[in-house]
Amino acid sequence: MNRQGSALYGAFTRMTAASLFLFSGLTLANNVENQPKNAHQNQLLTTLSQNSAVTAQGQTLFEQVCASCHGKDLSGGSGFNLKDGEWVHGSQPSEILANIESGFMNAGMPGFKGVFNSEQLQSIVAYILSQRQGFDGLTYKLYQMQSKDDRTISDDKLVKSGTLPKNLADFRLPEIQHYIIEFSGDFYTSRDEDTRIWIEWGAKADIDFEVDGKPIARDNRFGEWFPTWVVARGKQTLKITYRSADSKPGQRNLVLIATNDDMSIKKFALSTRAQKIMLNKKFNLNAEGETLVQRIKVTNLPAYSISVATPQQINYAFNSRSCDIVGLWQGEFLNIGPNIGGRGEDASIPLGDWVFHSPKALTFDTQESCRFMGYQMQHGEPVFRYTQGSHQVQVSAKAVTSKQLDIHYQVTGTAGEELTIRLPKSRKLTWNVPGTNTPETSDEKDYTMQRVKLNDKGSASFLVSAQIHPM
Amino acid sequence: MTRYLSTPRPLAIMPLALTLVATLAVFSANADQAPKHQYKPDGYHIETITTPKDVQFHITGLDSDKNGTIYVATRLGEVWTYKNETWKQFARGLHEPTGLLVDDDGSIVVAQKPELTRITDTDNDGVADSYQFFAGEWDFHDNYHEYNFGPAKDLDGNYYGTLNLSHNNPDAFTLGAMGSAGGHRGFAYQVSPQGEYSPYAWGLRSPAGIGASPQGEVFFTDNQGDWVPTSKMHLLRKGKFYGHPVSLIDIEGFSRDSVAKMSLEELAAMSEKPVVWIPHIEVSNSPGNPEWDQSQGKFGPFAGQIFIGDQTQSNVFRVLLDKVNGQYQGAVINFMNKFQSGNIRAEFDSQGQLWIGQTAGGWGAVGGKPFGLQKVVWDGTNPFELLDIKLNAQGFTLTFTDKLDKGSVTLASFTAQHWNYHYSSNYGSPKKNLESLNISKVTLADDGKSIDVLLPLAADRVVQIDFTGLRDTKGRQVSVDKVYYTLNQLSEK
Incomplete structure (x- = not known):
């Protein structure tokens, strides 16, 4: 089992690299002669980042060459996180482009100037910019208030202000009893789905949020102790106003985390304390050399799922309650960090791309419930056994290539009996069941039906082969 | 109030250090505090075992073979073995196990969240290859708090x-902090040697420790919280109810509505009634499994007694234990x-x-380290x-491990008090009806080790006796000078 990216190790790598290469970053950023050109380039790259055709091309290139170090989701690995607010070598689009062109050989990153043409390089930068999340250009203002009930901000109460280069709201800045602190900056979120700001244990926090100058409402749909605020999609300005009011000193260092709309995935940190928690939430699990079985809570998979990673980077999940194959994904296996960090409230996140997942499932077309018997490791692969009605079933899977998973069933039942398998439809997938007739399909259902006949001894042994193809 | 395998109420949601401060503040009137000094009997010391490098080694199941x-x-x-100072990985891929038993046939039974699993090395290569379902007819809803102990x-x-029980599961029935979405959450279960599962008892909350006595009686601990005024240990008896109401929804004749309407x-x-109430903070916040000293003296004078980590x-x-x-x-x-981390398992x-398996688990532990393994070893010195x-x-009658200095056996060496708790949906209870007790006489027995303490007795109280002034004949003072007796009933004899 190979587990990468323990939080401590990640943090250490990041700091060491930061201190080593800060100098070169500063050199680039301070190159005064290039400023007019930079302004033009910054504008161009920002525009390109809003062009989906360009970012799609950039994404393809990024995943080919950059993802192995910076993570497919840009959250970092041996290379830096590229979507948070911390830019060690400069945050301007032109600086990012220059850094990709020249690379950091000392850090193991080659320059890509001769590898890609200018348009390709721009598309990579555009894609990176399109994935930005969190604050940029974050500033704060701290006001000293007369009492816990004083809510009126005025210039004469301003005691401290400044910028926060890490683009994280630092709620430890005030060292006074009664205060209001404002944080304000550009703020980036996903363009494809809603983002919520969640304050962990935030029921009593006296706090307001403004997006582009307009207040947004506290949403307690997840309970009083899970207050959230839905922000805009894409780029916006976000202002946070926090009042110490009658909170106790220990309650003032807030944990602000951006989540997806149903709060099932924590996306990024807004505050320094949240960042510490999020660094704990990355722990990648992959099969290297041998198949890996892991039972754990996983996003989009039902309870009782047993996830299996193959060295060919096809992953699937067998469910011990339904006895179905309830998910199939290609690429890296799981980030189990969300599930093992803290108290383990959150689901692990599949790192690859879904081919299908629950409620779609590879299953027998039957109403009979199953009884899971367990699994045995045979030739390095788990063989799952269960009974379903009068049938005894064994199922195992083998990745033939990175694009083909052969699922092997052995069924015993009544001689001559016909069983029907449901093959879930997916545009990324073609099913092939050798030695059987053409499957029955209809547009209304999200699966096709494949009949399999038991022999005169009442058994059948057959392959269900999943052929995954690029979209 | 922060605890492993249990959930704090909203009051106690700060990080550990702050939580402790807040908790102490809330109950400062009762001065419930953990002893600040290091306490350990003479002759005992802690040894720290190095766990495998670069492995997150939160130990939640612990057993040993003969x-x-x-x-x-x-x-x-993961399941690992440790022998001759060498770690070996035996099994992996399990769903957050919180218990492990080395069975008589050498197979390992692991309590993972969805099931009990029997794990065997069938090809004798030193690594498990068979993971057989043993029992799991309860329901697991993928809620983080739905541990199987x-x-x-x-x-x-x-x-x-x-x-x-579950926590923060929107489908669950709650009357406080913890909930049940059904399927025997908050139950104890029994599995026959053939693997037949049956629900056995209910009303449990966060029962993080279970163990069998040498006589085969099963005891379990439960963590302080809603409907559990302070942590406690019970004898497990078939068909009995242990106080947390939400599991009643799985019992015939009860429904969510009817349970919600029941009076205190x-x-x-x-x-x-628990066998013992375990005073919060002073002794324990989140007790683990009861473990019996069956070493017949190899661990010193406490043979036969129960040890529990927190x-x-x-x-x-x-x-x-007393039988009245x-x-x-x-x-x-x-x-x-x-100890260095959170003591969840003892063996x-x-x-x-005495081996102690440790995790801070996300709830935090006084010891500070996130996980580890330590053992307590006795060097033969009589404490x-x-x-x-x-x-x-x-x-x-209080009995001591060594002969007492007669001169110290006086009324001035003792104080006593008693109290009880308020059972409710509130998260824990402060001490109620707290009164100091007047000790009228203390008498040293002929054996020189036992003292009869005369004081007024009332049932359904926890009686605390402090014996700070006592000395043994060598002039030694005890390292722990407070005992807490759960007086459910008075002695008829």
């Missing part, structure tokens, strides 16, 4: 486990503190060493500590 091999299950889902095994070969009096009358306080305490009118009750007393090996306490008609 050859002294240590087996651990970790929260990451166990198994313990009785003398007939039956297995027992306990099922934690009705619920209290149905509830089993996940929050990073300490170990003892349970001193045929029913168990008894006392708790701190044993050792200053005596065949050499009489001077309270050995035992027994109720009699007029008071208690």
Whole structure:
């Protein structure tokens, strides 16, 4: 089992690299002669980042060459996180482009100037910019208030202000009893789905949020102790106003985390304390050399799922309650960090791309419930056994290539009996069941039906082969 | 108030250090505090075991075999063995196990969240290859708090486990902090040697520790919280209700509506009394499994007694059982503190060493380290500590491990108080009806080790006796000078 990216190790790598290469970053950023050109380039790259055709091309290139170090989701690995607010070598689009062109050989990153043409390089930068999340250009203002009930901000109460280069709201800045602190900056979120700001244990926090100058409402749909605020999609300005009011000193260092709309995935940190928690939430699990079985809570998979990673980077999940194959994904296996960090409230996140997942499932077309018997490791692969009605079933899977998973069933039942398998439809997938007739399909259902006949001894042994193809 | 395998109420949601401060502030009127000094009996010390490098080694299951091999299950889902200072990975891929048993046939039974699994190395290559479903007919809803603790095994070969309630599960029925979406959450279960599952008892909350006595009786601990005024240990009895109401929804004749309408009096009358209440913070916040010293003296004078670790306080305490009118009750007393992490599991090996499996688990532990393994070893020195306490008609008999200095056995050496708790949906209870007790007489017995303490007695109280002034004949003072006796009933004799 190979587990990468323990939080401590990640943090250490990041700091060491930061201190080593800060100098070169500063050199680039301070190159005064290039400023007019930079302004033009910054504008161009920002525009390109809003062009989906360009970012799609950039994404393809990024995943080919950059993802192995910076993570497919840009959250970092041996290379830096590229979507948070911390830019060690400069945050301007032109600086990012220059850094990709020249690379950091000392850090193991080659320059890509001769590898890609200018348009390709721009598309990579555009894609990176399109994935930005969190604050940029974050500033704060701290006001000293007369009492816990004083809510009126005025210039004469301003005691401290400044910028926060890490683009994280630092709620430890005030060292006074009664205060209001404002944080304000550009703020980036996903363009494809809603983002919520969640304050962990935030029921009593006296706090307001403004997006582009307009207040947004506290949403307690997840309970009083899970207050959230839905922000805009894409780029916006976000202002946070926090009042110490009658909170106790220990309650003032807030944990602000951006989540997806149903709060099932924590996306990024807004505050320094949240960042510490999020660094704990990355722990990648992959099969290297041998198949890996892991039972754990996983996003989009039902309870009782047993996830299996193959060295060919096809992953699937067998469910011990339904006895179905309830998910199939290609690429890296799981980030189990969300599930093992803290108290383990959150689901692990599949790192690859879904081919299908629950409620779609590879299953027998039957109403009979199953009884899971367990699994045995045979030739390095788990063989799952269960009974379903009068049938005894064994199922195992083998990745033939990175694009083909052969699922092997052995069924015993009544001689001559016909069983029907449901093959879930997916545009990324073609099913092939050798030695059987053409499957029955209809547009209304999200699966096709494949009949399999038991022999005169009442058994059948057959392959269900999943052929995954690029979209 | 922060605890492993249990959930804090909204009041106690700050990080650990702050939580402790807040908690102490809330209850400062009662001065409930953990002892600040290091306590350990003479002759005992802690040894720290190096765990495998670069592995998150949160130990949540711990057992040993007759050859002294240590087996651990970790929260990451792995099983490792430790023998001759060497770690070997035996199994992996399990769903956050919180218990492990080395069975008589050498197979390992692991309590993982969805099931009990029997794990075997069938091809004898030193690594498990067979993961067979053993029992799991309860429902697991993928909620982080739905732990499966166990198994313990009785003398007939039956297995027992306990099922934690859920927390923050929107589909669950709650009357406070913890909930049940059904499927025997908050139950203890029994599994026959053939693997037949049956729900066994209910009303449990966050029952993080279960163990069987040498006589085959099964005891479990439950963590302070809603409907549990302070942590406690119970004798597990079939068909009994243990106080947390939400699991009643799985019992015929009850529904979510009817349970919500039940009065405190009705619920209290149905509830089993604990064998011991474990005073919050002073002794324990989040007790783990009860473990019996069966070393017959290899671990010193406490043979036969129960040892329990605490996940929050990073300490170990003892349970001193008494049988009064045929029913168990008894006392708790701190044993050792200053462990490095959260003491969730305890196990005596065949050499009489007390192994402590540790995790801070995200709840935090006084010890500070996130996980680890330590053991308590005795060097043969006879300590001077309270050995035992027994109720009699007029008071208690306290027995010590060494001969007492007669001159110190005076009324001035003792103080006593008693109190009870308020059972409710509130998260824990402060001490109620707290009164100091007037000790009228203390008498040293002829053996020189036992003292009869005369004081007024009332049922349904926790009686605390402090014996700070006592000295042994060598002039030694005890390291722990407070014992807490759960007086459910007075002695008829």
